[in-house]
Amino acid sequence: MTLASQPPRRVHARAPGKINVFFEVGPVEPDGYHKVASVYQAVSLHEDVWATASDDFTITVTGDVDVDGVPLDDTNLAVRAARLLATEIGWDGGVHLDVHKGVPVAGGMGGGSADAAAALVAVNELLGGGLTAAQLQELGAQLGADVPFALLGGTAVGTGRGDELAPALVRGRLDWVLVPSGEGLSTPEIYGTLDDLRAAADIGPVRRIPSVDPRVLQALRRSDAVALADVVSNDLQVAAVRRRPELGALIDEGVSLGALAGIVSGSGPTVALLCADAAAADGLVAAFADRGRAALAVHGAVAGTRIVSVD
Known part of the structure; x- marks a missing residue:
């Protein structure tokens, strides 16, 4: 796909931050990672991402929290997510992302992962990628263990590296x-x-x-x-x-x-x-x-x- 083949429009997606209600960590593995058993709960702090078709992959970041430490280049997880999805669907152009952060930066609440999740969903809609929720989960797992949960939301048990998810039944709030x-x-x-x-x-x-x-x-x-x-x-x-x-x-x-x-x-x-x-x-x-x-x-x-x- 190319930029000329798509009408100009803007897609707004929103993703939640999370709390680890329970988090058990196994010993360090030979590859340096750890197996975990986690119970995630999505909470009412959100990241908002707007995606617009562009000639390159760019990002601006604002927030209700301090965003001084958020990268504005290809190391940003949302930019990586946009690039990954574009590659997956064969998009030849770029995407501009406007991110507004409500989750504390580097606060242990998955704000960067929520940005990536919102970028995946927004760019998939923007470019008519047609990827299913399961396919987005698979892409998200390539970006980080918390991204699949940000896509899923609710309350879930995470195992493996935290990205193997099973929804948990929760009533009330x-x-x-x-x-x-x-x-x-x-x-x-x-x-x-x-x-x-x-x-x-x-x-x-x-x-x-x-x-x-x-x-x-x-x-x-x-x-x-x-x-x-x-x-x-x-x-x-x-x-x-x-x-x-x-x-x-x-x-x-x-x-x-x-x-x-x-x-x-x-x-x-x-x-x-x-x-x-x-x-x-x-x-x-x-x-x-x-x-x-x-x-x-x-x-x-x-x-x-x-x-x-x-x-």
Whole structure:
């Protein structure tokens, strides 16, 4: 396909950020990666991507969050997604992406992966690619383990490297308060720190084949926040707190202010605090505001990546 064969139009897609409600990490494999068992939940913070046919692959980025560290070249995951899809369908031109970020950058909430998911969906629609949801999932897995979940949304169990997904039955909603950090954490560095701690026998033991605690899924099926609070867990948290001790103190502070439980989201540094309901979440946000700290009330589970409009 060429640019001349397509009418000019603009497609807007939206993808959710995520929380890892449960995250168990296996030992480092010979290839440097880890098997994981994760329970993802998509939450009501979103990334918006607008795609327009162009002569080259370009991107602009704005946001409700600090976007200073977001790359504007081919290393950007959304640009990589657009290129990958264009190659898959034989598109000869380029695509311009306008990205507006609502998920904290390098915050452990999959914002970059959500950008990639939204770019895949938007560009597929823009160029009439006709790829199915399953085909988009396969492409997404080439870009990163969190991309397939951003496409799927809802609540899901992720195994393998996190990209082998099985939707989880969840009734009702869960309310969370997110406390972002002004400085991101590198996911590879957090995994490396976890490996170092395990090698030094500072923590352990570790199961070679990670699995999800069934009590997590039972609590999610009932949307029972109290029961879930007893079993939320993230193996990466110990590494994130080792590098940023203030994250552990922040979790303790959140619980002292009324949260049921708190975890570091993904590789951090965003802290996710589970609340009893929406009113409790709003109250916790207000309590943090009184202490001069910004926090956000969100809920899950929300839908995966979708088309918002086609102009």
